[in-house]
């Protein structure tokens with residue numbers, strides 16, 4: 001039996017329709033939601049993602065601004081731009097596209113964003129709020145994964161969840177959201193011995209390593225839900241995830257594709273966080 005595909009594209013359409021209505025209601029009160037996206041340098045992947053984010057904003061009736069700067073922008077200048085956006089009443093959300101050039105301290109930049117405009121949920125105070133179960137903004141990718149589980153009515157409470165990858169932007173917040181939903185959570189990392197021994201125990205398997213084919217069919221429990229956060233290129237240059245999709249889909253109960261899975265949901269949850277920021281104001 002082959003797995004049921006969880007389409008991030010379709011789920012995104014449903015959620016974005018609701019976001020569009022809420023944006024129209026705010027706009028009618030003179031409070032159009034606004035997102036500012038800052039891109040430093042000319043990383044080609046970042047250019048595509050940033051363009052997709054700005055387009056999604058426009059589609060939902062948001063005000064959006066894209067600020068592009070040369071790769072040699074100084075850290076001080078970037079901090080000054082953030083300060084300006086922190087104080088701009090038309091801007092509800094600020095996103096600084098990562099990665100930043102090496103001469104800029106990304107942590108310092110993230111900490112400069114006003115916490116109530118940190119729609120990525122990366123600010124240290126938002127990380128702390130999430131950890132203690134009082135999130136202001138849930139990081140977009142893990143939040144999107146939770147919405148995908150919700151969309152199939154998955155009983156997360158009591159399930160074994162395994163997160164492969166322990167980054168601050170995906171793995172760690174993903175583990176927190178799953179834990180708070182009642183799952184028993186294991187976080188694996190690049191040093192984990194016998195990864196398969198852990199992943200085979202997973203009812204819910206979230207893979208976010210940036211390594212193609214790190215999860216193969218023999219590492220998946222029959223019937224598991226497999227959520228693939230990876231964004232890689234295969235030998236033909238086609239977009240693919242971290243999971244050996246063709247084979248894993250024959251074992252899993254549900255699986256998310258790449259493209260058309262978690263990626264579009266990440267952008268959708270950015271819109272959700274931005275509308276919530278605007279509604280709170």
Ligand SMILES: Nc1nc(=O)c2c([nH]1)NC[C@@H]1CN(c3ccc(C(=O)N[C@@H](CCC(=O)O)C(=O)O)cc3)C=[N+]21
Pocket residue numbers: 048049052095096097098099120140231239258259260261262263264266267
């Ligand atoms: N401050 C910050 N916030 C982020 O949220 C952030 C970031 N920096 N840096 C880079 C990563 C990556 N990311 C993606 C978002 C959407 C797709 C996406 O829409 N993917 C499409 C395909 C897009 C394509 O064709 O390349 C899909 O999976 O179907 C992918 C990747 C957000 N990120």
